[in-house]
Amino acid sequence: MNERASNRCLLYADVAGGVRLAVKFGEAEAGYAVERCMNRMSRCAEAYSGSDLDLRPEVLVAGFPDADSALLAAREMRERVRALPPMSGIKLVLRAAVVLESEGDGERSVAEKLAARLVEASNPDSITVSDRLGRILSPAMRRMLGKGDEAAPVPPAPAVEPAEAPQAQPAAPVEPRPEPAPPQKQMRVSFRGQSWIIDAAHPTLLFGRETGNDIVVSDPRVSRQHARIELRNGAFYLADSSTNGTYVLEEGSPEHCVKRDEMTLAEKGHIGCGFSVADNMSDAVAFALD
Structure with missing residues (x-):
């Protein structure tokens, strides 16, 4: 074989x-x-x-x-x-x-x-x-x-005999001090006058040529399900699943092509679905951290 x-x-x-x-x-x-x-x-x-x-x-x-x-x-x-x-x-x-x-x-x-x-x-x-x-x-x-929450099966951990814990004196009750809530992270994505927010409530944004995507980019170089932006573990990731790749141009950095891979997005930039942002800025998807 x-x-x-x-x-x-x-x-x-x-x-x-x-x-x-x-x-x-x-x-x-x-x-x-x-x-x-x-x-x-x-x-x-x-x-x-x-x-x-x-x-x-x-x-x-x-x-x-x-x-x-x-x-x-x-x-x-x-x-x-x-x-x-x-x-x-x-x-x-x-x-x-x-x-x-x-x-x-x-x-x-x-x-x-x-x-x-x-x-x-x-x-x-x-x-x-x-x-x-x-x-x-x-x-x-x-x-x-x-x-993500996807994981390959792993063998179970070996059983451990429980040890008898020594008796401890009860601790005096302590008034819990509330911890401040962490700031809510969100990213604003814009395309042709429309905007979308990616946050904990809406952690994924899909874009591609097919009408079922959140952002529909009508260009023959764009795949039907081209790419997506995901909020995971406090960071925003661009994941490409296309034929021609996804181009990312971030402020202060050279343009980068992602193909069947993913990358962490910085604070601000533009995304080209199957084409260079520098060659076609008008059809690029803009993103920025709020």
Whole structure:
């Protein structure tokens, strides 16, 4: 088996929440909500070279040529599901797992069962990868996993016999002193007279050529789901998922091209989707920390 074939991956994505919707609104309304969700997920799979799509009630299975493409597709699916508004407080959530197809010894059904078990053991709104797949991830994907809530399964820690703690004298009660709340970080993004705010309440902004993005840039050099800005751990990241790359021009720095990778954004600058900001400032996306 050549290296390219051995690195093919299988993505198993499950949508939870449909049963609760059916109980409250009926099967037809719940089915419509889940169908909208599945349509968004299938478009994400196709955008990242997904093939052999298998759509079932509340489950999507697809093959991908490499681990990075599968994980980028899973992240995009999760963002699209997150963006769906809740129905009377009930919100659909995504659980996904990515494994190597070779972990099934040539049988797709075996690899799928492994991915399904990982999904079943995971938390809602999470993405999990198998141990073998985690070892071949690119450095960019490793950083992405480390900064988000997606984590490769790790072996359980060895059991430790609990030691008997010495009896301590009760401490005198101390009046807790409230800590000042940290300042709210937010970034303002502008494009053709419109503005968006990225903050803790709205931590992700999507842009690309497809109409489902927050910012739609109509240019043949722009991919359907081109890139996104995310607020994670107090910093703003630009993550590219495009064909032609994303150009970032920050004040006082040379222009930088990000392609299938991510970078931390500074205080102020402009973004070109598939084109140099210097060549086409009028179609660039502006950003600035508020």
